Amino acid sequence: MSACDGWIVSIVSESVGFSLMDxxxxxxxxxxxxxxSEHHSPLDFVLIWDHIDRFLWGTLLxxxxxxxxxxxxxxxxxxxxxxxxxxxxxxxxxxxxxTYVFRGTPLLVQTYLLYYGLAQFDAVRESFLWDPILxxxxxxALIAFTLNTAxxxxxxxxxxxxxxxxxxxxAARACGMSPWTTMRRIVLPSAFRRxxxxxxxxxxxxxxxSVVLSxxxxxxxxxxxxxxxxxxxxxxxxxxxxxxxxxxxVFIISRGFKFWEKHWLGHLRQRQTEDEPVTLKAG
Amino acid sequence: MESIxxxxxxxxxxxxxxxxxxxxxxxxxxxxxxxxxxAKLSPSRVFQNLASxxxxxxxxxxxxxxxxxxxYGGQQLVNDFGDFTGWWDYLEINQFSAGVFSIGFVFGAYMxxxxxxxxxxxxxxxxxxxxxxxxxxxxxxxxxxxxxxVRYALPSFTNNWLVLVKATALVSVIGLHxxxxxxxxxxxxxxxxxxxxxxxxxxxxxxxAISDVGLRWLDRKYSVGVRRV
Numbered sequence: 001m002s003a004c005d006g007w008i009v010s011i012v013s014e015s016v017g018f019s020l021m022d023x024x025x026x027x028x029x030x031x032x033x034x035x036x037s038e039h040h041s042p043l044d045f046v047l048i049w050d051h052i053d054r055f056l057w058g059t060l061l062x063x064x065x066x067x068x069x070x071x072x073x074x075x076x077x078x079x080x081x082x083x084x085x086x087x088x089x090x091x092x093x094x095x096x097x098x099t100y101v102f103r104g105t106p107l108l109v110q111t112y113l114l115y116y117g118l119a120q121f122d123a124v125r126e127s128f129l130w131d132p133i134l135x136x137x138x139x140x141a142l143i144a145f146t147l148n149t150a151x152x153x154x155x156x157x158x159x160x161x162x163x164x165x166x167x168x169x170x171a172a173r174a175c176g177m178s179p180w181t182t183m184r185r186i187v188l189p190s191a192f193r194r195x196x197x198x199x200x201x202x203x204x205x206x207x208x209x210s211v212v213l214s215x216x217x218x219x220x221x222x223x224x225x226x227x228x229x230x231x232x233x234x235x236x237x238x239x240x241x242x243x244x245x246x247x248x249x250v251f252i253i254s255r256g257f258k259f260w261e262k263h264w265l266g267h268l269r270q271r272q273t274e275d276e277p278v279t280l281k282a283g
Numbered sequence: 284m285e286s287i288x289x290x291x292x293x294x295x296x297x298x299x300x301x302x303x304x305x306x307x308x309x310x311x312x313x314x315x316x317x318x319x320x321x322a323k324l325s326p327s328r329v330f331q332n333l334a335s336x337x338x339x340x341x342x343x344x345x346x347x348x349x350x351x352x353x354x355y356g357g358q359q360l361v362n363d364f365g366d367f368t369g370w371w372d373y374l375e376i377n378q379f380s381a382g383v384f385s386i387g388f389v390f391g392a393y394m395x396x397x398x399x400x401x402x403x404x405x406x407x408x409x410x411x412x413x414x415x416x417x418x419x420x421x422x423x424x425x426x427x428x429x430x431x432x433v434r435y436a437l438p439s440f441t442n443n444w445l446v447l448v449k450a451t452a453l454v455s456v457i458g459l460h461x462x463x464x465x466x467x468x469x470x471x472x473x474x475x476x477x478x479x480x481x482x483x484x485x486x487x488x489x490x491x492a493i494s495d496v497g498l499r500w501l502d503r504k505y506s507v508g509v510r511r512v
Contacts, residue, residue, distance in 0.1 A: 104445075104491040105484045106452035109463060113484065116467065117477030208345040215456050222348055235359035239352040247343035254342075 044234070048241050051228055058224035059245055065142055065220075066210050070203060072142075073149035080150065081157035082183070095154065102151030107209045110148060115140040115216045137216045149206055153199070160194040161187060193264050200257035204250055221245050287482050290469040294479075297465035298486055304382050304451045304461060305490075309444060311387025316394025323399050334395060341392035347453045349389060354381035354457045378459035386450055393443050401436035402428060434505040441498045448490055462486060 037045045048055075080098075083091040102110065118124045118134055133139040164187050172182040214223035225238030262269075287294070322334035358376045365371040405428060413423040455464035462483055470479030 101484070101488065105487040106449040106463075108452040108455070109480060109483050109487065112463070112467060113477065113480040116470070117480045120475055120477040204342070211345045211347040211453075214347075222345070222351075225348070226351070229355065235356045236352070239348055239356060243344050243348050243352065246345055246348060247340070250343040 043237055043240065047228070047232060047234075048237055051224075054219070054224040054227065055221065055241055055245055058219055058221040058242075059249070061218060061223075062207070062210050062213065062220040063249070065138070065145060065213060066203075066206050068142055069145035069149050070206055072146040073153055076146065076150040077153035077157055078188075080154040081161055084154060084158040085161035098147075099151040099154050102148050103155065107144065107148050108212050108215065111141055111144040111212050111216060114144050137213075137218050141213055141216060141218065145206070145210070148209070149202065152202055152205075156198040156202070157191065157195050160191040160198075163194065164190060196257070196261055196264060200254065200261075203253055203257070207246070207249060207253065284478075286469075286473045286475050287478060290473075290479075293465045293469055294462065294482060294486070297460065297462035298490075300379075300460060301448075301451050301462040302490070304379065304386070304454060304459070305448050307383040308386035308390060308451070309447060311383060312390035312394045312443070312447065315387065315391025316398050319391060319395030320398035320402060323395065324402060338392045338395055341389050346385060346389045346450050347456060350381060350385040350453060350457060353385045354378065357381065357384075378454060378457050381457060382451070382454035382459055386447060386454075389450070390443055390447050393446075394440070397436050397439040397443060398432065400439065401432040401434075404435040405431050430505065434502075434509070437498065437502050437505060441495075441502075444494060444498070445491060448494070449487070452487075 033045050033049060037043070037047075080091075080095045084095050084099075114134075115137055118140075124130060124134060127134075168186050168190065169182060172186045177185065210220060211222045213220040214226055219227065222239075222242050225242030228234065228238035228241070319334045319337060322330040325331065354376060358374075361374050361376065365374060409427050409431075410423060413427050418426065451461065452463045455461050455467070458464070466479040466483045467476065470476035
């Protein structure tokens with residue numbers, strides 16, 4: 001542990017080298033970390049720091065799959081939500097079934113079904129899709145996550161399309177807009193705005209669900225934590241580091257959505273009046 | 284299909300474990316939710332801050348991470364503490380209790396928000412009227428707050444319960460012999476993983492559907508006397 005041979009270590013001890021102590025006892029960050037880990041703390045920070053690159057790669061994988069799934073799921077969800085909101089004669093029921101199944105079952109089971117389950121069928125194993133896509137954990141996870149988030153997004157987007165004020169649609173018609181133009185210019189923009197708070201929950205929920213990746217052999221953020229704990233036979237370090245990483249990610253995401261909500265839902269905010277409300281004071 | 288029938292007992296046992304786990308975590312979550320909501324609405328700044336730290340922490344961390352931390356780390360912590368004080372020799376946290384505690388702890392935070400919103404929705408005047416009639420705080424809770432809180436909380440409670448049921452699947456990762464674990468073991472042994480996972484899918488859908496019916500009944504019961512527009 002004390003052997004400092006990682007590349008990060010050398011970078012830290014040479015170039016960062018700022019002192020965290022007072023002038024008389026000036027030490028580098030690295031010395032400070034070693035000292036704390038050896039003498040004061042139940043956690044071995046040196047070990048975590050040594051393997052921080054694993055956690056960074058894990059974060060990358062987690063974010064990558066979450067982001068791709070959200071984008072693809074969102075693209076799938078828009079037409080499905082429109083079909084559900086306008087109760088399309090043939091499409092409404094199958095889409096309802098799709099969202100019911102994907103919202104009613106755990107993502108873990110959906111992912112297992114795809115990754116471990118499909119190999120059961122010879123037809124799938126011999127098809128042209130098997131080698132590049134269906135035998136790879138990354139692709140299976142992406143497909144399962146995409147369908148899952150599409151199910152959830154469809155339903156709350158349907159809700160926000162259905163709550164479009166009737167007056168807006170009437171106004172669009174009175175202006176002579178075609179149904180397609182009405183959808184593109186009036187219904188969808190305001191429905192997306194109304195769906196934004198629900199969507200921020202969905203994004204965070206997806207990030208939380210992405211821990212499923214570590215159960216199908218992928219090294220995501222939790223996977224990195226599990227690897228560290230398994231390798232050095234530890235109980236806390238890997239999980240606590242992963243936990244902190246997740247917290248930072250969620251914090252950044254919810255900050256981002258707060259900003260977007262301020263921007264896109266600005267017209268719904270209560271207006272500030274010029275005068276202070278008059279308050280009665282006793283005596 | 285025959286293989287499912289052959290392993291029906293294993294699947295049934297797994298389903299029972301899953302349901303027990305879900306109900307156990309729900310009870311803990313409701314308890315923590317009530318405590319959390321009370322703390323959030325209490326006049327004390329310390330309690331307010333503690334409760335919001337709790338909900339912020341939970342919103343930031345995936346449940347499986349907490350579950351693993353509790354199962355592996357909690358085990359070590361409990362035994363280090365036992366060693367240090369000499370109060371106990373060796374305690375084992377089994378997968379079931381790790382599951383109940385971590386899922387209950389996670390959903391307690393969501394329940395806190397649910398109950399807080401529900402309590403805030405009760406008109407303040409009714410509680411003042413209760414005080415004016417000379418009711419004790421316990422009586423105000425049982426006669427005024429609780430019956431209405433249940434009604435206001437039900438939609439969000441239903442949602443939390445459905446998410447909780449699905450979260451129980453994760454406990455198979457730390458090795459609890461629940462529905463998912465049993466089914467994937469059986470699926471591997473007869474080389475029919477798809478069939479068995481599909482059965483799990485159907486069983487989860489059935490649990491969802493049944494609880495949907497039950498919660499709708501509860502909703503009707505608690506909205507007696509509410510005018511529907």
